[in-house]
Amino acid sequence: MPSRLPPFEPDLARASTLPAFTYTDEAILAAERERIFRRTWQPIAHAADLAAPGAYVTGDVDGAPVVVTRDTAGVLRGFHNVCRHRAGPVALGKGARKSLTCKYHGWTYALDGALLSTPELGDARDFDRSCHGLRPVRACVWGPIVFVNLDADAEPLERVLGAIPDETAGARLGAIPDETAGARLGAMRLVARKDYEIACNWKTYVENFLEGYHLPTVHPGLYKELDYDAYRVETHRLYSTQVAPIRRAPTEQAGARQYAPSGEGELEALYYWVFPNWMLNVYPDNMSLNIVLPLGVDRTLTVFEWFRHDGATPDAIERTIRFSDGIQLEDIEICEAVHRGLASGAYETGRFSTLRENGVHHFQALVHAHLTSAAR
Ligand code: FES
Ligand SMILES: [Fe+2]
Incomplete structure (x- = not known):
């Protein structure tokens, strides 16, 4: 077309x-x-909601659900909000958690994306938990806004923003009045x-x-x-x-x-x-x-x-x-x-x-x- x-x-x-x-x-x-x-780079959430370790926010890019976390070490991380089991959401809304538990069958992921537990998986063969972490997406904060980019090859937001x-x-x-100085x-x-x-x-x-x-x-x-x-x-x-x-x-x-x-x-x-x-x-x-x-x-x-x-x-x-x-x-x-x-x-x-x-x-x-x- x-x-x-x-x-x-x-x-x-x-x-x-x-x-x-x-x-x-x-x-x-x-x-x-x-x-x-x-x-x-798409604005999807607010930085104020990701200030402390353990915080997470959800959003979407063109309908694709994403979740951004501040992990326990304070590192900002972005993921597709799509469970590796059968594609359920691992987080809803925003909040603070030690881990993310899927809303469908309860698989649980660490805030760095690692798959922690798979209740009642039974004896699934050739299943390597370490290969089933959340899929990462690029995320960053600028000013009061959280941005996500689904393209792993896109240039950094910093370069896009220029001056x-x-x-x-x-x-x-x-000349800015005193009370708003340094806007x-x-x-x-x-x-x-x-x-x-x-x-x-x-x-x-x-x-x-x-x-x-x-x-x-x-x-x-x-x-x-x-x-x-x-x-x-x-x-x-x-x-x-x-x-x-x-x-x-x-x-x-x-x-x-x-x-x-x-x-x-x-x-x-x-x-x-x-x-x-x-x-x-x-x-x-x-x-x-x-x-x-x-x-x-x-x-x-x-x-x-x-x-x-x-x-x-x-x-x-x-x-x-x-x-x-x-x-x-x-x-x-x-x-x-x-x-x-x-x-x-x-x-x-x-x-x-x-x-x-x-x-x-x-x-x-x-x-x-x-x-x-x-x-x-
Ligand atoms: S889809 Fe997430 S636990 Fe089943
Ligand atoms: Fe106008």
């Missing part, structure tokens, strides 16, 4: 967008699951989560995130907050950054804004998108993680999680979420309308704004490259 894809033009000024069928074709989604979602850890350590956020992601805690199911292809939602071109028309409220002229998208190998300076305003108007300019220094919001499907929105006093998950060619789940420093007041959290929710509803409405357009039969392919859509072009080039690369 990917062979039906026409070549993708690397020159933004000459390129056409991905053809409409890539947003509606089941075979394309199957190829995306196999070649993209199962070969990239993001340094940038989010605070330097580019400029370091790792020190933030989860305060809220909201799921949105959207009637569009996952790529449509990601593409919408990757340009500020629609700000004046789709988000008049957010448009007031940000300096649109200075808004820019910087693309890197496997991620892109949207730099959105907060617009300066006369003092009497500042209170009407979500983020009042604080005088000296540049207050910026940093919007990161990391290939293929997660975004980090870093504001002076909070951050949110958005995860985009395909449910079908025309259904997408977006998970929003908000993180703040401990000192943040419930009021401020509530305000942040309300503001973000309003923007999300505006995005959902336009993404669903775009999906209907893509599926209408009236559209084949389009062109990019060279001023505003370099991030979308970058994303589409990566998707295309993954779909057309030689199968491993």
